[in-house]
Structures are given as structure tokens and as C-alpha cells.
Amino acid sequence: MAIAVSQSQQSVRRARKNSPMYRAWQRYRRNGFAVAGLGWVILFFIIGIIGPWIAPYSYTYADFLHMHSGPSWQHLFGTDTVGYDVFSQILYSVRYALEIALGATCVSFLIGIVLGLWAGLSGGIIDMIVMRAVDFMFALPSFFFALILVVLLGKGIFPMILAIGVPGWAGYARLIRSLVLSMRNGEMVEAARALGAPQWHIARRYMFPNVVGSMVVSLAFGIPYDLTAQAGLSIVGMGLNPPMPSFGNMLAQAGANILGFPWLLYFPAGVFAITLLSFLFVADGLQEAFNPKGGM
Amino acid sequence: MPSSPLLQVEEVSKRFRVQGRELHAVEKVSFQLDAGKTMGLVGESGSGKSTLGRLVLRLLDANEGRIVFNGQDITKLSPKQMRPLRRDMQIIFQDPQASMSPRMTIGAAIEDAMAIHNIGTKAERQKRVDELLERVGLPTVVKYAFPHELSGGQLQRVGIARALSLNPKLVICDEPISALDVSIQVQVIQLLQELQKDFNLTYIFISHNLAVVEYLSDQVAVLYLGEVVAQGPAEELFATPTHPYTQVLLQSILKMPEDTDKRQALTSIQGEIPSPFNPPSGCTFHPRCPFATDVCRQKKPERKLVGSQHSVTCHLAN
Numbered sequence: 214m215a216i217a218v219s220q221s222q223q224s225v226r227r228a229r230k231n232s233p234m235y236r237a238w239q240r241y242r243r244n245g246f247a248v249a250g251l252g253w254v255i256l257f258f259i260i261g262i263i264g265p266w267i268a269p270y271s272y273t274y275a276d277f278l279h280m281h282s283g284p285s286w287q288h289l290f291g292t293d294t295v296g297y298d299v300f301s302q303i304l305y306s307v308r309y310a311l312e313i314a315l316g317a318t319c320v321s322f323l324i325g326i327v328l329g330l331w332a333g334l335s336g337g338i339i340d341m342i343v344m345r346a347v348d349f350m351f352a353l354p355s356f357f358f359a360l361i362l363v364v365l366l367g368k369g370i371f372p373m374i375l376a377i378g379v380p381g382w383a384g385y386a387r388l389i390r391s392l393v394l395s396m397r398n399g400e401m402v403e404a405a406r407a408l409g410a411p412q413w414h415i416a417r418r419y420m421f422p423n424v425v426g427s428m429v430v431s432l433a434f435g436i437p438y439d440l441t442a443q444a445g446l447s448i449v450g451m452g453l454n455p456p457m458p459s460f461g462n463m464l465a466q467a468g469a470n471i472l473g474f475p476w477l478l479y480f481p482a483g484v485f486a487i488t489l490l491s492f493l494f495v496a497d498g499l500q501e502a503f504n505p506k507g508g509m
Numbered sequence: 510m511p512s513s514p515l516l517q518v519e520e521v522s523k524r525f526r527v528q529g530r531e532l533h534a535v536e537k538v539s540f541q542l543d544a545g546k547t548m549g550l551v552g553e554s555g556s557g558k559s560t561l562g563r564l565v566l567r568l569l570d571a572n573e574g575r576i577v578f579n580g581q582d583i584t585k586l587s588p589k590q591m592r593p594l595r596r597d598m599q600i601i602f603q604d605p606q607a608s609m610s611p612r613m614t615i616g617a618a619i620e621d622a623m624a625i626h627n628i629g630t631k632a633e634r635q636k637r638v639d640e641l642l643e644r645v646g647l648p649t650v651v652k653y654a655f656p657h658e659l660s661g662g663q664l665q666r667v668g669i670a671r672a673l674s675l676n677p678k679l680v681i682c683d684e685p686i687s688a689l690d691v692s693i694q695v696q697v698i699q700l701l702q703e704l705q706k707d708f709n710l711t712y713i714f715i716s717h718n719l720a721v722v723e724y725l726s727d728q729v730a731v732l733y734l735g736e737v738v739a740q741g742p743a744e745e746l747f748a749t750p751t752h753p754y755t756q757v758l759l760q761s762i763l764k765m766p767e768d769t770d771k772r773q774a775l776t777s778i779q780g781e782i783p784s785p786f787n788p789p790s791g792c793t794f795h796p797r798c799p800f801a802t803d804v805c806r807q808k809k810p811e812r813k814l815v816g817s818q819h820s821v822t823c824h825l826a827n
Contacts, residue, residue, distance in 0.1 A: 404608035407566055408622045408675070409595030413681060418621060422612040 234418035237502040247498020250491035257488055261311040264304035272297065272305040272458045281474045290480040293466060297456070299480055305458040309506060313373050314439040320378025321439075324387025332386065333338075333393030343386065359442060363451045373452065377442045381435065388431050392424045426503025433496035437489045444485065460485045514541040515711050516565065516679060521574030523557075523564055523735075532785050534560040536735040537574070542728065544678065547705070547712040549717055549726030549743065551758065555782050557735035558715045562681045565713065566598055567591050596626055599672035603684035605664040609656045615642075615667050616652025622674045630798055641670040645700060662693035665749070669700065669771070681713045686721065698725065719762050723747050731755050734785055734793045741819030752821040753798045792824065800825055 241247055260267075269289075270276070275296040276288070284291045290299035296486040332343035350358075358380035366372035395403055401423075405415045447461020448468075455462050462479055467478035523535040535557045542548045550558040563569040565576055575584050583594060593609060602608040609618050616638050623634045639649045645666040656664060665685060672680055682701065686694040698721060704710055716722050722729060722743075729746050731739040731754060739752040750756045780797045783789055789796050795805040802824070810824045 400602060400604060400607040401570060401610055404600070404602060407568055407595065407600045408625055408671075409592045410621075410625045411592070412671075414625060418609050418613075423610060 240504075241498045241502035243274065244494075244498045247492040248499075250494030250498070253487060253491035254495055256435060257307060257491070260304055260307045262308075264307050268298075268301035268304040270298040270301040272302055273456055274298070274301075281470070281477075283474075283476055284480075291474070291476045292464075293477055294470060294474070299463070302458040302463060303460075303481055303484055306460050306463065309370060309453060309459055310440055310443055311456065312370060313377065313443045314436050316370075316374035317376075317378035317439040317443070318383065318435045320374060321381030321435060322385050322428075322432060324379065324382035326389050328366065328382060329386040329389025330393060333390040333397070340390070344390070346389050347383040350380065355380040355383075356442060356445060359446060360449070360451055363446060368451070368454055370453070373443060373446065376446070377439050385431060385435075388427065389424075392427060396420050396423065417509065426499075430496055430500045430503060433492065433499050437496075438494035440485075440489060440492070515544040515574075515579060516542040516713075517577040518561075518565060519575040521561070521562055521564055521571045521576060521654065523569060524572050527786075530786050533735050533788060534785065535564060538730070538732075538735075538737050539574075540728065540737075540740065542679075542711060542713070543788050544711050545705070545709045546727040547725050549716045549722035550713060551717060551722050551729065552731060552732035553717060553782050555734075555785065556732040557785075558732050559683055559737075560713050561732070562600065562713060565679075566595075566600055566681060568600075593626075594673040597744040598679040599675060600669050600681040600683060601665070601672050603688055605661070605668040605688075605737075606656050608665070608668060609714070611656055613655075614652060615654055615656065618656075619652070619667070619674050622671050626675060628675070637673055637674065638670075641674055642667075643702075643793050644673070645670045646696075649707045660693075661689050662704070665689060665693075665697055666700065669697075669704070673704065677710070679711045679713070683715045683717065685714075685715070687716065687718065694721075698771040701725070715825070719747075719758055728786070731758065734782065734788050736793060736822065738794060738823070739819070739821045741816060745770045745816045745819045749770055749816060749819065751815045751819065751826045752823050753800055754794050755821075757797075757799075767812070792822075 225457050241251075251347055276292055277299065279288060279292050280296040281294050282288060282292050288298050288300065290303065293302070328343050329345075332340040359376045362376035362379060364373060366375060397421075401419060402415055405419045410418070443452065444459070444461040444464065447459045448465045450465070452461045453459045464478070464485070465479040467474075467481060470477055518538060518540050520537045520539055521535060522533075522537050525532040525534055533660065537556075538561055540548060547637050550561060552558045564571050565574070565578075567586070571584060571756075575582055577583070578594065578598065581594075583591065586594070613621065613647065616635070619638045619641060620631075620634045623629060623637065624631075628634065629637065638652055642649050642651055647663060647666050647670070651659065651667070656667075658668065665688075685701070686697050689697060701712070702725070705712060712725070714722060714725050726743045729739075729741065729743045730737045731746075731752065733754050739746060739755045740749075746755065747759065749757050779799075783793070783796060789806075791807045792798070792801070792805040792810050795801040798805065804824050808824070810822045812822050813826050814820050815826050
């Protein structure tokens with residue numbers, strides 16, 4: 214025990230100046246990929262905000278003199294078949310991609326948290342119905358739902374947010390329900406009740422801090438999924454209409470011209486792939502960081 | 510002048526409904542416990558001893574019976590009415606790590622107990638955390654650590670400190686040492702004894718370790734399938750183990766013989782504890798009882814007094 218005490222004293226000294234959040238950051242920092250990914254994600258968000266202002270050309274400006282030209286100083290990533298500047302197109306696309314992906318993730322999460330809490334807290338028949346609905350959603354590809362919803366709602370940013378977001382609730386509902394169930398019957402909550410803690414105190418001080426990590430991680434994994442879905446809809450022609458810039462539209466066009474003008478594929482696909490990977494690295498890093506048993 | 514007992518448990522029963530079937534967890538258990546004394550609850554896993562502890566604390570609601578604490582019937586109190594009473598009745602868990610939030614430091618966990626009841630200012634509570642940690646034999650720096658950074662024995666001391674922070678009268682020790690190393694078990698038991706003396710604590714000590722229960726308890730109740738099969742003062746119950754179940758439990762204790770000639774063969778109880786969903790007919794212990802007769806298989810035994818206060822539920826006792 215003496216060894217254990219001295220060990221805990223050491224860790225204690227660290228803990229004294231380090232808040233749990235700081236320690237989570239310490240754990241996050243150990244993961245190089247996660248840090249690099251975070252850098253790219255931050256850049257991506259910044260571009261999402263300021264992209265339209267730093268873009269050298271408007272997304273509606275077609276340079277007819279330099280159609281399908283390769284990368285040059287004038288057109289960094291080249292131009293496409295109608296003379297749109299690919300670099301500018303990408304800068305604009307980031308904003309719409311982020312708007313749709315973040316919006317859709319929020320919609321999924323909101324529906325999921327409401328249904329998950331409802332199922333987990335009420336149990337019985339309600340729990341059964343919600344869980345069967347979750348099974349149903351998992352049994353059918355959500356991309357298929359998204360397509361149907363786009364047909365019903367029409368094209369545009371807001372319909373796309375709903376089309377991708379609404380079918381995505383099932384995973385969040387299941388996660389939140391399982392968190393609620395494991396906590397509600399767990400010894401930690403029982404101990405808090407034995408101390409005389411009121412319900413809201415238990416929820417705020419005991420349950421929430423122990424579930425927030427899982428939720429953030431699942432959100433971080435959800436965003437790249439919705440980014441993909443958003444691009445996927447555009448690729449099959451159910452996304453934003455050209456000339457609205459979107460990764461999906463660019464990729465679809467690039468695919469059609471892959472033999473003649475490969476840079477049309479390289480740059481948008483490269484940016485998109487790095488972005489997806491970065492989000493996944495960040496999610497992975499968060500998962501490690503939020504595990505309090507992860508050591509230092 | 511004989512004061513009324515701190516805790517009276519009267520004919521308490523608890524049944525759980527599990528997928529349409531009824532599980533008899535605790536059946537008509539009664540006992541009384543005076544302040545400053547220790548009640549030992551023994552039995553195998555599944556005998557209902559932990560459920561009984563939770564019923565006393567109103568962490569579970571009894572289906573039948575009454576629990577009177579400090580002269581007040583707490584059986585029908587609302588959760589809100591129970592809250593101030595929780596200061597007086599605390600629990601120490603078998604697995605201290607599971608009973609604490611992994612995201613709260615030890616200090617925060619102990620302080621939160623007091624904060625819930627609005628005891629003192631933040632500074633006063635912090636000071637009290639230091640005192641409590643010292644009292645249970647831990648260095649005060651432990652308060653900055655997280656639960657997973659401590660050993661099982663240290664954590665159990667923290668669990669004790671947290672329970673003590675509210676100055677309880679009654680502490681339910683739910684298998685507080687079964688998850689600990691043998692060397693640590695002794696330390697924790699000594700600590701519990703000291704604290705009992707210092708603060709005049711009343712314990713309900715739940716354990717399957719008969720030797721420890723014998724050592725600590727004034728009163729003992731032996732549970733089998735939710736029913737008390739033997740009950741009485743500890744010395745009497747262990748000196749004259751009248752109920753066959755008490756006998757087999759005692760024989761299954763591992764003892765160090767003084768020399769090898771005195772080595773005794775261990776006897777274990779035959780079979781497993783039956784399913785509480787459909788308990789055996791007659792005396793619930795009859796399928797495993799070495800002395801079972803036809804009467805035992807058919808008729809439920811009544812409670813009989815076999816000593817000054819030692820009572821057993823057995824047909825064969827007289």
C-alpha cells in the first residue's frame with residue numbers, strides 16, 4: 214500500500230495544478246494524428262467562415278479563355294470544363310458542406326437525445342417501440358431515406374440538412390438510451406441517492422459528466438459521416454444544383470472527365486479525403502482524451 | 510431506562526417482478542437494532558442480504574412491512590421527506606470504485622456529500638475533507654486524486670470517509686471487505702471498529718464471511734432465500750448453531766489448525782441455492798439439508814426460540 218500511496222501522491226501533485234480538462238488535453242496531445250487532424254479541421258472551419266472572401270474568383274465566374282486548364286498561378290487548382298476556378302469552388306464548397314453536415318448532425322442528435330432519453334427513462338413498452346424503430350432504421354440504408362426525403366422536400370441547403378439529419382437519429386438514440394440505462398441502475402447513482410442527492414443533482418453532477426465524453430465523441434464521428442452523405446447526394450444529382458459549389462458536384466464532374474483533366478479529381482478529392490480523415494482522427498483523439506482512466 | 514431501538518424492521522418483504530415472474534428477494538424479515546450495536550447479516554449470494562440493506566435505507570421500497578428508524582416510520586416517506594434522514598443512515602459499498610464518479614476527485618466526492626445537505630461553507634467542507642481523510646488513515650493529498658488512481662483498500666477508506674462526512678447514526682456495510690486483499694481486510698475491519706467506538710455508530714454488517722461477522726457483530730441473522738432461518742446474539746448463535754444451515758455454514762469456514770493432527774476435513778454445503786422464482790416447498794432449505802424429513806418437505810417451519818434470544822426456523826429444533 215505504501216507504494217500505492219506514493220504513486221497516488223505523485224499523480225496527486227500533477228492533478229493539483231491540472232484540471233480534468235487540462236488532463237484531457239494532455240491525453241489528446243499524445244496522439245499526433247489527432248493534433249494534425251485538429252489543425253486541419255480548424256483550418257476547414259476558418260475557410261468555411263472566410264472562404265467566400267478569400268476566394269480569388271466568384272463561384273459564378275467562368276473564365277472562358279482558360280477552360281479546363283491545368284494548375285497555374287492564375288488558377289491554383291486549375292479550371293473545370295466551363296472555366297470555373299477549382300480553388301475558388303473548393304473554398305466556397307467548404308461553407309456549404311459544413312453548414313449541411315453540422316446542421317444534419319445537430320438534427321440527428323436532437324432527435325436521438327429526445328428519443329433515447331425517453332426510451333431509457335420510461336422503459337417498458339415505449340422503450341420497446343423506440344428500439345424497434347432503431348432496428349428498422351439500421352436495417353435500411355439511411356442514404357436511401359435521405360434520397361426519398363430530398364425528393365419529398367426538394368433541393369437546397371435546408372432540405373438537405375433535414376434529409377441527412379432526420380434518418381441519422383437511430384445511432385444517437387441507442388447510445389443515449391444505453392448510457393441512461395447503465396447509469397440509472399448503476400452503483401454510482403445508487404450511492405448518490407444514498408447520500409440524499411436530489412434527481413437534478415444526480416443528473417448534473419454524476420450522470421452528465423460521465424456521458425458528455427461519449428456524446429462528443431459520437432458527434433465527432435457523426436460529422437464526417439454526414440459530410441460524406443452530403444457529397445454523396447450531390448454525386449447522384451440530388452444535392453445542391455450547379456453552379457452552387459459542392460464537393461459532390463465537383464467529384465461527379467471530375468469523374469466524367471478523369472482521362473482528360475485528372476486535376477479536376479485530384480484537388481477536390483484530396484481536400485475532401487484529408488478532411489474526412491482529419492475529422493476521424495479528431496474523433497479518435499477525443500475518445501482517448503475523454504477516458505479518465507487513460508493515464509497521463 | 511431502556512431506550513427504544515434505533516432501528517426496527519418489522520415483517521419486511523420485497524418481491525421483484527422479473528419478466529412476469531415473481532422473485533421473492535426478502536420474506537417477512539424482522540429485527541431490532543440498538544444504537545451503537547452491530548447487526549450481522551450472513552448468507553450466500555442471492556440470499557437477499559444486500560436487498561434487505563437497501564430496503565432499510567429506502568433505496569428500494571418494501572412491498573410489505575414497516576421500517577422504523579429513530580422512532581419514525583420511514584416506510585411511507587416520499588423521496589423528498591427521506592432526504593434529511595439520509596444524513597443519519599449511510600452505506601458503504603462492496604465496490605467503492607463503482608460507487609464513485611470516475612470524473613470526481615476524492616475530495617470533490619466527499620465534499621459533495623456535505624454540499625448536498627448544505628453543511629457548512631465551502632472552506633469548512635474542504636477542512637472537514639482533510640479531517641475525514643486523516644481519520645480513515647489516508648494522506649490528505651489523496652483528495653486531489655481520481656478514484657482509479659487509488660488501490661481498493663484506499664478507495665474503501667474513502668468510501669468510509671464519505672459515509673462518515675454526514676455524521677450518520679446507522680451505517681450499512683454491504684460486504685465492505687469482500688473485494689479487498691486479505692491483509693487489507695483486517696485494516697478496514699479495525700478501522701470500522703474504531704470508528705464505531707468513537708462515533709457510537711450502529712452497523713448493519715452484510716457479509717458472507719462468517720468469521721468476520723462473528724468477530725464484529727452483537728446480533729446475527731442468517732438469511733436463506735430471503736428468509737431469516739436463524740437469529741440471535743452472536744455468541745449464542747455461533748456457540749450453539751441449532752439450525753442445520755448455520756451448522757453447515759460454520760463448517761465451511763476455513764480454519765488454521767494448530768497442528769497438522771488437528772486438521773479437519775472441510776465440509777461444503779451440497780448443491781446451489783435454489784431459484785428464488787420458485788422456492789422449494791415446505792422448509793426452503795430442505796433440498797440441501799442433511800437432516801430433512803417428510804415434514805420439512807411439506808410444511809413450512811415456524812420460528813422457535815432455542816435459547817434466551819436465539820430463534821431458528823426449523824422443524825427439527827426444540
